[in-house]
Amino acid sequence: MTINNNKIKSNNLFWNLFKSIKLTVVVLILLAATSVIGTLIPQNGTEQFYVQKYGEVFFKLFSSLDIFDMYNAWWFVLLLIILSINIIVCSIDKLQTTWKIIFPDKVAFNIERFRRLKHKEEFESPLNIEDIEGKYLSFIEKNFGIAVKESISIKDGGDNNGVADVAIFGEKGRWTRIGVYVVHLSILLMLIGAVIGGIWGFKAFVSIPEGETVDTAFLMDNNTPVKFGFNLKCNSFSVKFYDTGQPEEFKSNLTVIEDGKESITKDIVVNDPLRYKGLSFYQSSYGIDSAKNVLFKITSKESGMTYSQKMEFGQTIDIPESGGRFTLIEFVHGYNFRGHNLGEGFIGKFSENKSADNKLPKDNALLNNESLERDKTDKEKPIQDKENSEVEIYIPIKFPTFDKMRGGAFAFEIQDYDKKYYTGLQITKDPGVWYVYIGFIFMIIGCWITFFMSHQSICVEIRKKAERGCNIVVSGTANKNSQGMKLKVAKIAAKMQQI
């Protein structure tokens, strides 16, 4: 930057505001304080929930401040933008000075700076300066990388008893001053990644029953359909439990089908998603979609005999004892019986043989037409064709004696069945994630450099004593961790004494 540039900047109100550390501290305090709100007030709930919890007045107040989605609220985003500008301006401002220190025209050592240090290590050597200076120089060079030997000028009190005294300077880690800028850059990279993800990425959800194929998912925010650009088939889903009853594993076997060809098949579990063409498919939930291999137990009221029959959906069987015909229609998740949900079960159509017709109890009509109303209202109501005495019956899984209450000639119950699951997948696309990950790496490296590495310089002053030998003073300084440097100087001095 030129001097002219600097002048403009120092007069610039904007620049002065944003280069201030006070602003950084204020923004960080505000970010920390406001972030607390979102952990106390549940985020992204329904209006109903909030009105019930906080009342109408607070609901209106909170929603006008976007408190219910505060991490996306304009004022929270504004804080992040101010922080970003603050980081950029501060870094540019400071980097001008730091750059000159990291890449100086000429590395100069000032002996006075070392003499002023509070902490020094002093010892004596019986040898003469010229016998030890070479050894010390190579020792400092070995420990610091850079070492120079200079004669102490007369101005600095160098001429002692006719022999020029010597100072050895060493330094290392000049470049470590860049560390803090790496940290700042990493924060910007993460924020850029978050913005990219927010604009070009999405989160969607889809549930796929076992054996079925989909090519579309629905956005979590507003249910908009999103096409994958290929087909995804769920071959199977399985759930395993520990003997304690805790879930052990949820697993879906998925196949990607592109242009009619299977391109990959993969088992996904909670920590191992399927990644394909920029989309990631995560195991997110599951449920029972339907059933297969349903085993019925059919009890004849007249003979008391029981029969077992395995059935698939749509299959029609002849009931033994010429009782009629039974068709298995579908699986239902719930069934409303006199105000109670009887849970999962099967719907079947039973055409009773006419000879059995007159045995129907009087409340049969009531059972079928009024009280029994299936959850799926879009489907046709239970039909009772009096001619063929065809009834639609519900056979619950949990209550095996339920169908007996119907009082028909035959009672149906479920003996066994295999669950047919659906798998719930979360689908994400996040093109910004790589910026964030590079930011992560920079953050760790930058923090390490900033905290644990420093620009250290050391000075070994060797002065001739009046008679024989010389006096040695070791002092050192670092731009960080003065305590650590003090210990290091002591260690170096102790080692030098043994040379």
Add this chain to the structure above:
Amino acid sequence: MNHSIILSITTFVYAFASVLYIGSWTFKKEVMAKTGFFILVTGFIGNTIGIILRWIESYKIGYGHAPFSNMYESLVFFSWTVAALYIFVEIKYRERIIGVFATPLVFLAIAYASLSPSISDKITPLIPALKSNWLIAHVITCFLGYAGFAVAFGFSIMYLIKPIELNTESRTLENKGGKNQINSLFAKLPPLDVMDELTHQMVMFGFLFLTIGIITGAVWANSAWGTYWSWDPKETWSLITWFIYAILLHLRMMRGWHGKRIAWVSIVGFMAVLFTYFGVNLLPGLHSYA
């Protein structure tokens, strides 16, 4: 010998070490701090063996996972990390007595794990969300971060309690080579600027590892749930903690804050750490298991 017996004994060993450190401070006897250090190291060895045995036992039961999956295990590990870090600092900086407020934290964490009726020490199987190689990296780095802040907290308390006038005395004594004044406790204590520097070192250590802990958590979340950040209360509180210590570092490095003021910020930061660790369990969220 199973792990729970060893860890119970460890609790008492840590208690003894804390008593010795506190005693060395109260009764002005350096020998107590010296003994305390060896007792602390003994407790640390017991703690290590306890964790390893629990790990092995979980494999014998057939669950087979690292012992970092519930509150009991995390508290035992928290004790271990604070003890490890403190021992390292005492050896590295050759300062005794500075464990007065750090060692009780080691004891309190493991005592809370063993004695609290709401914390079960049963080995339980791992739920699917925790089955990942990231578990070990995430937990270890987070707890090293917490440990750094805990030790910094101990030093900060010491800094605030230590009377200033006496410190100037200790410095003059030190300068005069006052090693003969063994009876003066405050002559023994490291001068304030050393305490200040140590607090700063511990905060930086904690900050680096909290950062890595948050990052490993984010990468893990991205592989498990498809999002690296979801503003779950634990995530948010760890970020709040991160903000507070970031403020501390900027105040110190850029505004020249030190001493008492930094000590107070470090104490506030540690309160945030405690809330991130314990308080968040009261709030709903994805971390409800730990």
